[in-house]
Amino acid sequence: MIPYGKHFIDKEDIAAVIDVLRSAWLTTGPQVDSFETAVAEATGSGWGVAFSSGTAALHAAMYAIGVGPGDEVIVAAMTFAATANCVAYQRATPVFADVTPENLLIDCNGIEALITERTRAIIGVDYAGHPCDWDKLRRIADCHGLFLVADSCHALGSTYKGRPTGSIADLTAFSFHPVKHITTGEGGMITGTDPNLQLRLKRFRNHGIDSDFRQREKEGAWFYQMVDLGFNYRITDLQCALGKSQLRKLPRFLSQRRKIAGIYDQAFQNIDAVSPLAVSGDVEHAYHLYVVRIDFARTGSDRNTFFRYMQQKEIRTNVHYIPVHLHPYYREQYGTSPEQCPEAVKAYAQIVSLPMYPGLSETEQNHVIESIVQFFRGI
Numbered sequence: 043m044i045p046y047g048k049h050f051i052d053k054e055d056i057a058a059v060i061d062v063l064r065s066a067w068l069t070t071g072p073q074v075d076s077f078e079t080a081v082a083e084a085t086g087s088g089w090g091v092a093f094s095s096g097t098a099a100l101h102a103a104m105y106a107i108g109v110g111p112g113d114e115v116i117v118a119a120m121t122f123a124a125t126a127n128c129v130a131y132q133r134a135t136p137v138f139a140d141v142t143p144e145n146l147l148i149d150c151n152g153i154e155a156l157i158t159e160r161t162r163a164i165i166g167v168d169y170a171g172h173p174c175d176w177d178k179l180r181r182i183a184d185c186h187g188l189f190l191v192a193d194s195c196h197a198l199g200s201t202y203k204g205r206p207t208g209s210i211a212d213l214t215a216f217s218f219h220p221v222k223h224i225t226t227g228e229g230g231m232i233t234g235t236d237p238n239l240q241l242r243l244k245r246f247r248n249h250g251i252d253s254d255f256r257q258r259e260k261e262g263a264w265f266y267q268m269v270d271l272g273f274n275y276r277i278t279d280l281q282c283a284l285g286k287s288q289l290r291k292l293p294r295f296l297s298q299r300r301k302i303a304g305i306y307d308q309a310f311q312n313i314d315a316v317s318p319l320a321v322s323g324d325v326e327h328a329y330h331l332y333v334v335r336i337d338f339a340r341t342g343s344d345r346n347t348f349f350r351y352m353q354q355k356e357i358r359t360n361v362h363y364i365p366v367h368l369h370p371y372y373r374e375q376y377g378t379s380p381e382q383c384p385e386a387v388k389a390y391a392q393i394v395s396l397p398m399y400p401g402l403s404e405t406e407q408n409h410v411i412e413s414i415v416q417f418f419r420g421i
């Protein structure tokens with residue numbers, strides 16, 4: 043089976059984890075600090091705070107900027123549920139914004155109509171690895187006094203007008219789940235520049251306590267205070283050693299992903315029913331996903347038939363995503379309805395994610411392309 047996404051681990055990664063197993067620290071220790079520094083450097087941001095998952099990182103971001111009960115946060119509808127869940131965790135309301143049909147990124151033209159007195163922030167999602175139009179989002183956010191948060195879980199290593207993702211929004215979230223660009227098993231990070239937000243993120247990660255164990259040990263002190271209600275969202279030294287080792291390979295991973303995307307782009311030029319998403323001229327795409335829109339209605343076929351066909355060819359395709367406002371939880375708890383974000387709903391009927399990961403061989407990719415060509419020749 044060729045999956046849609048897959049991690050890549052080598053001997054260096056394994057050795058890095060084994061070294062930590064032999065060291066004095068297993069959880070929050072020197073590896074966490076140095077992984078945070080490495081990601082901050084790689085993304086041109088001031089600092090990084092690492093978490094046990096990308097979801098935990100997003101939740102902490104909402105806490106850090108002070109999102110609470112009664113507040114509203116504008117969230118792109120075409121994303122993984124975690125982007126909206128982090129708002130709901132804080133007992134605030136996610137307000138879903140529609141996306142543009144060309145690249146499924148938040149539609150800046152529709153945002154101002156969603157802003158109310160309770161709006162605190164906008165979360166843009168760099169869907170598939172393509173950065174949002176951050177300059178436009180910044181103008182809207184500044185005009186209304188809102189925080190700008192990037193869910194860049196798809197987009198580590200991408201750039202927008204020459205600026206690296208991670209250095210653009212007030213807070214940027216990354217995920218290190220195995221299907222993402224680099225992995226720590228589970229893990230995530232927030233990057234930013236404001237030292238006050240960094241402090242709040244670290245506190246939230248550690249039960250709301252004002253100092254961490256290592257700080258106290260250095261000072262020979264036992265006293266600490268819990269000043270707010272936080273969580274145990276810590277990541278381990280084992281994971282961060284893996285993350286550092288993976289990060290060294292990021293440039294290679296990105297160029298492999300971009301090469302695969304180029305081959306797909308070329309191959310689908312001659313198949314009318316298959317349209318890759320548009321790529322803007324002012325970004326460097328990170329290609330977490332390679333998404334095509336397939337006009338199944340026009341071909342007289344449907345997506346389930348296509349999925350079954352690809353499965354028979356030992357290829358696993360996927361759908362990213364069911365727009366979040368369609369999930370029963372949001373319909374029941376927040377009264378969302380499909381009509382709120384019609385472009386996201388239209389796209390949902392057509393999108394397919396094709397295999398995209400650094401270890402995908404040329405032979406495997408050719409098999410994917412050939413299978414798709416055959417499918418559309420057959421109908």
Ligand SMILES: *Cc1c(COP(=O)(O)O)cnc(C)c1O
Nearest residue numbers: 095096097122124195217218219
């Ligand atoms: C992966 C992902 C997350 C959550 O990350 P986890 O590390 O799996 O918790 C959030 N948002 C988006 C868009 C993602 O793709």
